[in-house]
Amino acid sequence: DYDGTFDLTGGTLVAVGSSAMAQTVSDSSSQGTVSFYLDQKQSANQMISLFDASNELLLAFTPIRDYQFVMISTPDLVIDQSYTLHLGGTATGDAQNGLVTDGSVADSQLTTSFTLEATVSAFNQSGEAASTQGMMGGAPGMMGGGGPGQMPNGEGQFEPGTPPNSNQ
Secondary structure, eight states, X not given: OOSSOOOOOSXXXXXXXXXXXXXXXXXXXXXXXXXXXXXXXEXXXXXXXXXXXXXXXXXXXXXXXXXXXXXXXXXXOOTTOEEEEEESOEEEEOOBTTEESSEEEESOEEEEEEEOOSSEEEXXXXXXXXXXXXXTBSSTTOBSOSOOOOOOOTTSOOOTTOOSSTTX
């Protein structure tokens, strides 16, 4: 969480957590950064790996907490290039704080294929573009989600096909 801007200019960053209030780096960042809003919460120790179009491992990271949002920035992310995000599996190589940048991954599952369209890009698990702004409890790019609630009838039941607002 930050107040103002977060200009990322270099290095390697992997951040995971809840998608409810996820924030990506600022659009003014100069290094490629990609974020993913996953369909379901992933368990701690569920490895994340990022591959380039040649299926070369860019990095693998094993989070120590549950997560549904992933943000990755590395100098290897280049606009107009294709990449794949995988979940699960095991990595071989020298791990530093759960991060492997030189090694290999076995038994991972392809989760998302994407092309980095801008320096700062975000995708849902289907590989469709998502907002790079915080979610605040809704779907990517939405504030709160869902419309108004529906009032039950006098018996505590909801009438099928009625509009969610009884004043309509």
